[in-house]
Amino acid sequence: MTQGFQAVIGLEIHVQLNCATKMFCNCPNRPGDEPNRNTCPICLWLPGNLPRFSQEALEKATLACLALNCQIQEKSAFDQKVYYYPDLPKGYQLSQFHRPLARNGWLDIVGEDGNSQRIRIQKIHMEEDVARLVHEKEGRTPVSLVDFNRAGTPLVEIVTEPDLHSPRDAMEFLRVLRTQLRYSECSQCSMEQGSMRVDANVSVRPLGRDLLNPKVEIKNMNSIRHVGDAIAFEMDRQVECVRGGEPVVMHTRLWEPDARITVPMRGKFEGPCVPDPSVPPVVVEDSWLQEIIQKMPEMPGAKVERFVTRYGLTHEEAQHMSSEREVSGYFEKALDHEAPPRLAAQWIATQLLPLLKEREVSLETTSLDPGRFAGLLFMLGREEINVNAARDVLKRLLESTATAAEIVDQCGYRQVSGAEELEALVDRVLAENPSAVENFRKGASKAMGFLMGQAMQASKGKANPRVLKELMTKKLG
Amino acid sequence: MHSEVFSHVDPAPVAAKSEGGLLGKRVGVQSLFCVQGWPCEGGSRALKGFVPLEDATVVQRVKGEGGVLVGNTHCSELGLGVTRDSAARAVAEKHVDAAFMIDVLGEARMAAARAGLFGFKPSWGRISRFGLTGLAPSMECCGILAARWKDISAIFSAIASFDERDPSMVVPSELVAEGAQTGSGRNGMVAGFFPQSLERLSSEEREAFSLALGELEGAGVTLRQVEMKEFHLFPVAHQVIASVEASSSCGKYDGVRFGHRATGAKNWNDMYVKTRRESFGLLLKTFLFQGAYFQFENYAAFENACRIRARLVQETRKFFRELDMLVIPTQDNARDAFQARSLKELYSAFSCTLPANVTGQPALSLPGLYRSAGRDMGLQVVGSYLEDEKLFSLADRLVAHREGSA
Numbered sequence: 001m002t003q004g005f006q007a008v009i010g011l012e013i014h015v016q017l018n019c020a021t022k023m024f025c026n027c028p029n030r031p032g033d034e035p036n037r038n039t040c041p042i043c044l045w046l047p048g049n050l051p052r053f054s055q056e057a058l059e060k061a062t063l064a065c066l067a068l069n070c071q072i073q074e075k076s077a078f079d080q081k082v083y084y085y086p087d088l089p090k091g092y093q094l095s096q097f098h099r100p101l102a103r104n105g106w107l108d109i110v111g112e113d114g115n116s117q118r119i120r121i122q123k124i125h126m127e128e129d130v131a132r133l134v135h136e137k138e139g140r141t142p143v144s145l146v147d148f149n150r151a152g153t154p155l156v157e158i159v160t161e162p163d164l165h166s167p168r169d170a171m172e173f174l175r176v177l178r179t180q181l182r183y184s185e186c187s188q189c190s191m192e193q194g195s196m197r198v199d200a201n202v203s204v205r206p207l208g209r210d211l212l213n214p215k216v217e218i219k220n221m222n223s224i225r226h227v228g229d230a231i232a233f234e235m236d237r238q239v240e241c242v243r244g245g246e247p248v249v250m251h252t253r254l255w256e257p258d259a260r261i262t263v264p265m266r267g268k269f270e271g272p273c274v275p276d277p278s279v280p281p282v283v284v285e286d287s288w289l290q291e292i293i294q295k296m297p298e299m300p301g302a303k304v305e306r307f308v309t310r311y312g313l314t315h316e317e318a319q320h321m322s323s324e325r326e327v328s329g330y331f332e333k334a335l336d337h338e339a340p341p342r343l344a345a346q347w348i349a350t351q352l353l354p355l356l357k358e359r360e361v362s363l364e365t366t367s368l369d370p371g372r373f374a375g376l377l378f379m380l381g382r383e384e385i386n387v388n389a390a391r392d393v394l395k396r397l398l399e400s401t402a403t404a405a406e407i408v409d410q411c412g413y414r415q416v417s418g419a420e421e422l423e424a425l426v427d428r429v430l431a432e433n434p435s436a437v438e439n440f441r442k443g444a445s446k447a448m449g450f451l452m453g454q455a456m457q458a459s460k461g462k463a464n465p466r467v468l469k470e471l472m473t474k475k476l477g
Numbered sequence: 478m479h480s481e482v483f484s485h486v487d488p489a490p491v492a493a494k495s496e497g498g499l500l501g502k503r504v505g506v507q508s509l510f511c512v513q514g515w516p517c518e519g520g521s522r523a524l525k526g527f528v529p530l531e532d533a534t535v536v537q538r539v540k541g542e543g544g545v546l547v548g549n550t551h552c553s554e555l556g557l558g559v560t561r562d563s564a565a566r567a568v569a570e571k572h573v574d575a576a577f578m579i580d581v582l583g584e585a586r587m588a589a590a591r592a593g594l595f596g597f598k599p600s601w602g603r604i605s606r607f608g609l610t611g612l613a614p615s616m617e618c619c620g621i622l623a624a625r626w627k628d629i630s631a632i633f634s635a636i637a638s639f640d641e642r643d644p645s646m647v648v649p650s651e652l653v654a655e656g657a658q659t660g661s662g663r664n665g666m667v668a669g670f671f672p673q674s675l676e677r678l679s680s681e682e683r684e685a686f687s688l689a690l691g692e693l694e695g696a697g698v699t700l701r702q703v704e705m706k707e708f709h710l711f712p713v714a715h716q717v718i719a720s721v722e723a724s725s726s727c728g729k730y731d732g733v734r735f736g737h738r739a740t741g742a743k744n745w746n747d748m749y750v751k752t753r754r755e756s757f758g759l760l761l762k763t764f765l766f767q768g769a770y771f772q773f774e775n776y777a778a779f780e781n782a783c784r785i786r787a788r789l790v791q792e793t794r795k796f797f798r799e800l801d802m803l804v805i806p807t808q809d810n811a812r813d814a815f816q817a818r819s820l821k822e823l824y825s826a827f828s829c830t831l832p833a834n835v836t837g838q839p840a841l842s843l844p845g846l847y848r849s850a851g852r853d854m855g856l857q858v859v860g861s862y863l864e865d866e867k868l869f870s871l872a873d874r875l876v877a878h879r880e881g882s883a
Contacts (some may be wrong), residue, residue, distance in 0.1 A: 041530055045729050047519075048511040048529060050643050080725050082772055086745050091728015144735075144745065214564035272772040274721055274779065278606075278645050280537035 522601020533608020583830020585620025724768030
């Protein structure tokens, strides 16, 4: 439908910083508490009060900027973004409009064609969140209630250049961005819970042209999936407009997730931004910045490379192990306890994480420490147990405090690898299943699987499958 | 309790402390200063019934030094102008020893001059603004009025230390650095005056001003005439910037959390509009409209005003490489601040005081030196930025000189 056209997409991403206090007062930064519990004369903006900028907010914001490869500005400043709405009790929002904290960042994504593509970040600025409005009914009268818990929550707004050209790339960018920010531990970045909010500016143009057409801003997407869907819908809508000869005018639209469409919201209102005389300029001293840089962890890109070269993981395995800081931490701790690297990567990704998810615990909260987990992989690596047994042992490890070796011994999981012992077993199975043997000799390779299964069952799952197969092949051959 | 002088009076005022540098000093504050538990209505329906939860820092420090808070004086709406202000009267009639007034255009100096008092506006950033419900944060300061010079310097030293609740204050280390830059190594006092500030004086006033300058010389001050060609730009820069700041500052007056709230509105937007229409008086409304105009419709003019202000600050500072102070009349008879009911009249009447608000410099209106038509006109000396203490030594010298000659 959109053939012959290209989308031009820029994103504006608001991220709530996980600070202990609000941005301009000492109220706890817990928007989810009982309404209006976390308020004070400053964040209620009662007359006579003055904002006091939090150093913690600056630190977390700086981490975010560093995670996105931005240049931190030595001096930045807060402006008053003026608009009147019940969620903003002083009539302006403190936001770094004219002089942002950081500029000129970038993130690399893997584009649809498999090639790496650099997406530029224009700027990152700090701002305070506004109050939350709750629309309810008292009897039959609709009422709007204001909850000031969120008023003053520290945010950064990340503004990209219009470098994205497909819903898929936009989603990929957001995933990379989320990983980077979570790594720097400045935010949980949950779109579902509202700690990351994404607005997309979308326009379309004929393929191969450089022009920028009037853009449409879309809001109200609460997952990365929705961002992709909303952009895709908006592209179709705009292309249809263009084909129908109808001009696209700049405005704001709301994504309606149930109907899966965007609908016009309001004329875009740009309030003026005037410097705030009461909040002194934010000065980032180089010595302080160096301290923050020291706090930055190894970022995913560097980590993937190290995992590949140092531990011999495949690129994909390394990516899995670097996707989140707690995963990579767990992985490396397991390696400290002599888990074989590739086995550890595979078992964390395909066995441990799904089991934890079922049980609704995380790597941080699980009772299975990396040492005991490594013990299991160590035995598996040395073929002391087989894969099936290892799966069982893993489940048992999650429910006890015993070591893998203890469980293996107690429950008799130790693998039987002795050729003599297994040879007798193979002879018995072959004797008991003459028709399967016949079939195999006629060329039905499936029969081998059947015979292996029988033998494995006869060993109560303890036979070493590699030795078993060797014996079986020899006997049948 | 309510009177012509006070909008609120403490029925049994006592000192909170039995010792301190201000022991027994009675102080009145405009109803724009937060005093815990007292109404703080700022002469506006927008603040009707508002009772602060905490003391302003200046109030807290007066109490902490043994001073006595007597009551709230009346003020013009949110402190703009002096037409309804009673702070000077409270001092002149000896209800209090000193009064605090927000000085945004020169109100504290103007009211003091008219009443024959000392009126002092400190450097911007030397006194905490925490707990002041003013209009234009970058222009305004807590001004101090008193009949006796000693009271002003005592109060200043009691209230002027750094307060972390006002992060826009100048930090002590900057204070030292700034002080070391200017005026060092000069013995004696050099005062500048410039013809541009005298243009609108009557011939009689000019004569009186010359006499006042003569008194300064008598007290050992060296005079030097300077040129300030851009003097006429101060009111323009002030008006554009202050009105924009006022428009922002007044955003909080929506009738939701405190103050007057209009009834019978159809929805929240209508309620805001009605509330604000009913809350503000004509002069303030004009000012707010003007600020909103620059914010929403002519931001370029605001940016120009900011550039002009920066230039004026630079130019004025240059003078102070060779001067210790500038001498400017506080007011003249032709333009009466107490009758100013429009923005035009207001800015015209305060044109000689507002430059110190634009540049943030300390300024002091001295009584008894400059008299015309039988009235004390107030002689204003403007000091170098952050060198408030130097202005004090001049005042000490002048007061001593006059007491000696009397």
